[in-house]
Each structure stands twice: as C-alpha cells, then as structure tokens.
Amino acid sequence: NIVLTQSPASLAVILGQKATISCTASESVNKFGINLMHWYQQKPGQLPKILIYNEFSRAPGIPARFSGDEAELNFTLTIEPVEADDVATYYCQQGLTFPYTFGAGTKLELK
Amino acid sequence: EVQLVESGGGLVQPGRSMKLSCAASGFTFNNYDMAWVCQAPKKGLEWVATISYDGSSTYYRDSVKGRFTISRDNAKSTLYLQMDSLRSEDTATYYCARSKDYGYNYFDYWGQGVMVTVSS
Numbered sequence: 001n002i003v004l005t006q007s008p009a010s011l012a013v014i015l016g017q018k019a020t021i022s023c024t025a026s027e028s029v030n031k032f033g034i035n036l037m038h039w040y041q042q043k044p045g046q047l048p049k050i051l052i053y054n055e056f057s058r059a060p061g062i063p064a065r066f067s068g069d070e071a072e073l074n075f076t077l078t079i080e081p082v083e084a085d086d087v088a089t090y091y092c093q094q095g096l097t098f099p100y101t102f103g104a105g106t107k108l109e110l111k
Numbered sequence: 112e113v114q115l116v117e118s119g120g121g122l123v124q125p126g127r128s129m130k131l132s133c134a135a136s137g138f139t140f141n142n143y144d145m146a147w148v149c150q151a152p153k154k155g156l157e158w159v160a161t162i163s164y165d166g167s168s169t170y171y172r173d174s175v176k177g178r179f180t181i182s183r184d185n186a187k188s189t190l191y192l193q194m195d196s197l198r199s200e201d202t203a204t205y206y207c208a209r210s211k212d213y214g215y216n217y218f219d220y221w222g223q224g225v226m227v228t229v230s231s
Binding site: 031034036038040042047048049050053054059089091093095096098099100101102103104105 | 146148155156157158161170171172173206211214215216217218219221222223224
C-alpha cells in the first residue's frame with residue numbers, strides 16, 4: 001500500500017501569512033507523467049471538498065491562494081495569504097493504486 | 112447540480128448487518144465509478160470501496176474485504192454498501208463519493224454522509 005505521511009499534524013498561522021502542508025508518499029504516484037496526488041479541505045462539521053487534483057491543478061472555484069507542488073515524492077499544499085475561511089483540516093490522497101490512501105490530515109488554525 | 116444523498120445509517124449491534132444507499136442525481140450516473148469513504152469520529156478519511164461505472168469491477172480496503180459489498184443499480188442511479196459482520200471499529204460516518212473520470216481517481220462530489228454506530 002502507498003503510505004502518505006502528512007505533516008505537520010496541526011498548524012497555527014497568522015492571518016495573511018503563508019501555510020505550508022507537506023505530504024510524503026512512500027512510493028511514486030506517477031502515471032503517464034501525471035502525479036495522481038490530490039488535496040481536500042474539510043471544514044468543521046462539513047463534508048470534504050476537492051481543492052487540488054493531479055498535484056497542482058485547482059478544482060473549479062478554488063482561488064489562486066491555494067497551490068500544489070512536488071519535489072521527489074514530497075508534495076506540498078500552500079495557502080497564501082491565509083484567510084479566516086481557511087480554518088479546516090486538509091488531507092492528501094493518492095489515486096494511483098488501490099487501496100486509495102489518505103494522509104492523516106493537517107488541522108489549520110489561526111494564530 | 113450534482114447531488115448525492117445517503118440513507119440507511121443508524122445504530123446496529125456487533126455482528127449484525129446494515130445496508131447503505133446513495134441516490135445520485137444531476138449527472139449521468141452510469142458514466143462514473145463510485146466510492147464509499149468513511150471517517151471515524153474525530154479521525155481522518157479512509158477509502159472503503161470503489162465500483163466501476165458498469166458494476167463489473169469492485170475494490171475494497173483489506174479491513175472490509177469479505178464483509179462489505181459495494182453495488183449499484185444504474186437504472187435507479189443508486190449506489191449501495193451492504194455491510195455484514197459489523198464490528199465496533201466500523202463505527203464512522205460513511206460518505207458516498209463520485210470518482211473523477213479520466214483515471215485521475217479523486218473524489219469530486221461527496222454526499223453529506225450517514226452515521227453508522229456499531230454498539231451493543
């Protein structure tokens with residue numbers, strides 16, 4: 001199984017500053033040149049919502065403040081500038097092979 | 112507008128069965144793979160099972176293999192999850208989710224979720 005190690009578990013950021021969340025995959029999630037790594041946002045009491053798919057593509061309606069990147073199996077979700085509405089838990093997920101796996105989540109709070 | 116509406120959750124005793132349903136609307140149901148994803152209380156997301164667009168292929172996480180069965184009725188645009196031999200560790204909110212096509216395999220639409228509590 002592909003293990004996704006997410007860090008940090010929680011993150012406190014000042015409004016307007018940058019938040020960086022990491023997700024390291026235990027093996028490649030690349031298929032035909034596309035990294036099948038996806039990011040979700042889950043606000044308290046709400047259902048998950050897709051933010052970023054295929055490493056860096058923003059889902060419809062997602063603002064440019066959210067971006068995805070990758071460097072040697074280490075995937076990064078960046079939020080800049082952080083807004084109050086971004087308080088949520090963020091999860092990475094790989095779509096390369098079954099079982100599809102999620103990271104453990106990163107809880108973003110405001111400092 | 113895409114809508115996924117789950118039903119069938121509740122309290123069930125260990126060892127018993129429960130069947131979840133997910134009614135889909137707003138898109139051509141038989142064009143998409145569908146999945147169940149669960150979330151135990153205060154825990155993270157876990158993929159449970161996926162069924163192909165035509166029902167010919169199914170995939171399960173190891174902990175539910177042989178106990179859960181995912182199925183679909185394309186004529187009714189409905190997804191199902193039959194859960195047998197339930198255990199306390201199956202207690203979770205179960206989300207029905209649409210799996211994005213083109214082989215990208217992410218979940219672009221989610222239902223509101225249905226709570227399943229396994230307890231005596």
